[in-house]
Amino acid sequence: MKGPRHSDSPSQKRLMRLGGLIRKEAHQIVRDPSSIAIAFVLPVILLLLFGYGVSLDAEHVPIAIVVEQPGRETAGFVAGFQHSPYFAPEIMHTIQRAEQALMHREVDGIVWLRSNFAQELLGPGPATIGLIVNGVNANQARIIEGYVKGVWSRWLKHTALDQGMTPGPTVAVEQRIWFNAEMRSRNFLVPGLIAIIMTLIGALLTAMVVAREWERGTMEALMVTPVRIQEILLGKIIPYFILGMGGMAVSVAMAVWVFEVPFRGSYGVLFVTAALFLLTALAMGLLISVVAKNQFVAGQIAIIATFLPAFILSGFLFDIGSMPKAVQMVTYIIAARYFVNILQSLFLAGTVWTVVIYNALALGIMCLFFLFLVRKRMKKRLE
Amino acid sequence: MLRRILALMVKEFISIVVDPKSRIVLIAPPIIQLMVFGYAATFDLERVPYAVYNEDRGRASRDLLALLEGSPTFQLAARVHSDREIRPLLDAKRVMAVVHVGPRFSERLLRGEPAPLQVIVDGRNSNSAMIVLNYIRSIVNQYQSPAGETAPAGLRVRFWFNQNLESRWFIVPGLVALLTLVVSLLLTALSVAREREAGTFDQMLATPLRPGEILVGKALPGFIIGMAEATFIVLMAVYWFDVPFRGVIAPLYVGLMMFLVSAVGAGLMISALSVTQQQALLGAFLFLVPAIILSGFATPIANMPPAVQYLTFLNPLRYFLIIVRSVFLEAASFEVLWNLYWPMALIGLVTLGAAGWLFRRRMY
Incomplete structure (x- = not known):
């Protein structure tokens, strides 16, 4: 019969115990394949759904164009909307009809050319073009306003050229968009989504595993064995870490090949920072699990404390710099914030060391802090 | 029958309220989330850090840059004196934009020529870049x-319902729907699974309670608590966040009832489907996360590809978000909203029906 010989050194024994724990956890994972599904299938589905679903680029915006008196002048203006990929214009003849459509959310905006448009345009005074936008979604309204202004200024330039006028002394804004020249919102949303999805998965994988052992009483059984608490923790973290890294690799591959987000940084840096982030997410899951002690509460905290904060406070969608100072302080304890920053830079700007080092350091500190808390709470229970 | 349902309801309330940890999960997070998210979730930009690279010594550039400096939207973070300094500033996100005025800017304007003003923007967040x-x-x-000549046609822009384009007026009513969904779904999704794991659900099936009565008894606490939470958040939206409430209460609450029926139904169906709490949690996650991201809460449904748009018809949050926002801001009446009510009622009927059916069939 084989077994631990007395001549084995303590470190060898420790490794053996750890190996045993990892094997046990691995068996559990394989027998209940839901963990594997969480790590590999979930990121694929979520990324596909959200990568396509979450977009801030408005196209084919339904808009009503009220032409009270059609003519050559109005036709030139309306054509600008008909040729624009941003608009799906619908011509109407009375403002009442258009306002009705706006109230019923059939259109997002109204461009209003009054009956005296041609007259004013050819006469001395400037003609007025009315633009009414549904402002409920303020961001969308601003985007629509920008699009309409684009069509309007192009039309102005054309009419000026047609009439043989030279452009006056004007300040011409020349824009250069760095890192994302075509302004595709997907390019920054998909890297952010990876961080959010991995936050979810890290927490889901571990949030309930310790709570489950407490609830079933198997934790007490583990405690009376010679296994140390660090070993129990490592035994829980290592298998799920490997699973999570697999999921991360799948997500990054999808971002690059399915969503065609350029990756300009170094894969080595990505690997190291991703590992750091995943460890933090897993440690947070463990902490929830240890603190809650029962699965019901652990599950609720996991949902409340991970997904929504990562979604709203990570800077993935909403700019952190514009939040009130007090809320900005809150964002410092959101691990996803740092990883979103790193990912957006690695994907779009390249390996920017100032960004990487600062954020990786913050992640490292958070990770150690969570692990320390987990360790402390576990010890208390033993006494 | 009523007495039996009432008894079960009282028992459910006790099991939620007596356990201090469950109680805290119900009360504290929605308040904290409302306060933090209400302020955090905004697309409006403030204090945008920018750098100036001015090679011009004339008056025109000084005047223009002073206007920029005086704007509350922008905050001057650096002055640079060469091209080489621009890259590190943008890379490290120390500034979001660099405004570059060429050496002959003022001179060109004086001579009546167009003068270029170069603006370099960090496009990592393309939405912010566009706003900047x-x-x-x-x-x-x-x-x-x-100073400039008058254009032949001016554009007069008006925004309906939200004159100053405040993101908060859009987001905070959205939070009414979002947080209500999270609370009512969480309460119900784990409720049956917990009893099943503890074995008490079998006991309950052995009592004279009929499955329909169990269903109602399990659904009502989630419904009532959801109602209370939603009312609290609506009051906070009006009195704390100063979002105008222009409509009347009835269309909002009819919508809220339909919404809660569908949310509680989805929660109970998830619960009835799962054998363990872990599965129920996973189910709740798998429902909540897409329901929130694909609801129009933050990014418009109209921007999604058609296939994903069809999928959102199954999402009760999608309908209720429109109802809350239009009652708040557009003073919407029943006449405009009626076609948003019945899909939620339908979702509620189907999910509650499925849950009741599963209660009887799925016993192991």
């Missing part, structure tokens, strides 16, 4: 309108 560019353009327009 729009802001800078409007400041430039403001600068040249007194």
Whole structure:
């Protein structure tokens, strides 16, 4: 019969115990394949759904164009909307009809050319073009306003050229968009989504595993064995870490090949920072699990404390710099914030060391802090 | 029958309220989330850090840059004196935009020639980049309108329902729907699974309670608590966040009832489907996360590809978000909203029916 010989050194024994724990956890994972599904299938589905679903680029915006008196002048203006990929214009003849459509959310905006448009345009005074936008979604309204202004200024330039006028002394804004020249919102949303999805998965994988052992009483059984608490923790973290890294690799591959987000940084840096982030997410899951002690509460905290904060406070969608100072302080304890920053830079700007080092350091500190808390709470229970 | 349902309901309430940890999960997070998210979730930009690279010594550039500096939207973070300094600033996100004025800017304007103003923007967040560019353009327009020649046609812009385009008016009513969904779904999703794991669900099936009565008894606490939470958040939205409430209460609450029926139904169905709490949690996650991201809460449904748009018809949050926002801001009446009510009622009927059916069939 084989077994631990007395001549084995303590470190060898420790490794053996750890190996045993990892094997046990691995068996559990394989027998209940839901963990594997969480790590590999979930990121694929979520990324596909959200990568396509979450977009801030408005196209084919339904808009009503009220032409009270059609003519050559109005036709030139309306054509600008008909040729624009941003608009799906619908011509109407009375403002009442258009306002009705706006109230019923059939259109997002109204461009209003009054009956005296041609007259004013050819006469001395400037003609007025009315633009009414549904402002409920303020961001969308601003985007629509920008699009309409684009069509309007192009039309102005054309009419000026047609009439043989030279452009006056004007300040011409020349824009250069760095890192994302075509302004595709997907390019920054998909890297952010990876961080959010991995936050979810890290927490889901571990949030309930310790709570489950407490609830079933198997934790007490583990405690009376010679296994140390660090070993129990490592035994829980290592298998799920490997699973999570697999999921991360799948997500990054999808971002690059399915969503065609350029990756300009170094894969080595990505690997190291991703590992750091995943460890933090897993440690947070463990902490929830240890603190809650029962699965019901652990599950609720996991949902409340991970997904929504990562979604709203990570800077993935909403700019952190514009939040009130007090809320900005809150964002410092959101691990996803740092990883979103790193990912957006690695994907779009390249390996920017100032960004990487600062954020990786913050992640490292958070990770150690969570692990320390987990360790402390576990010890208390033993006494 | 009523007495039995009432008894079960009282028992459910006790099991929620007596356990201090469950109680805290119900009360504290929605308040904290409302306060934090209400302020955090905004697309409006403030204090945008920018750098100036001015090679011009004339008056025109000074005037233009002063306008920029005076704007509350922008905050001057650095002055640079060479091209080489721009890259590190943008890379490290120390500034979001660099405004570059060429050496002959003022001179060109004086001679009546067009003068270029170069604006370099960090495009890592393309939405912010676009907003920054729009802001800078409007400041430039403001600068040249007194001096510049009058264009043949001016654009007069008005925004309905939200004159000053405050993101908060859009987000905070959205939070009414979002947080109500999270609370009512969480309460119900784990409720049956917990009893099943503890074995008490079998006991309950052995009592004279009929499955329909169990269903109602399990659904009502989630419904009532959801109602209370939603009312609290609506009051906070009006009195704390100062979001105008222009409509009347009835259309909102009819919508809220339909919404809660569908949310509780989805929660109970998830619960009835799962054998363990872990599965129920996973189910709740798998429902909540897509329901929130694909609801129009933050990004418009109209921007999604058609296939994903069809999928959102199954999402009760999608309908209720429109109802809350239009009652708040557009003073919407039943007449405009009726076609948003019945899909939620339908979702509720189907999920509650499925849950009741599963209660009887799925016993192991």
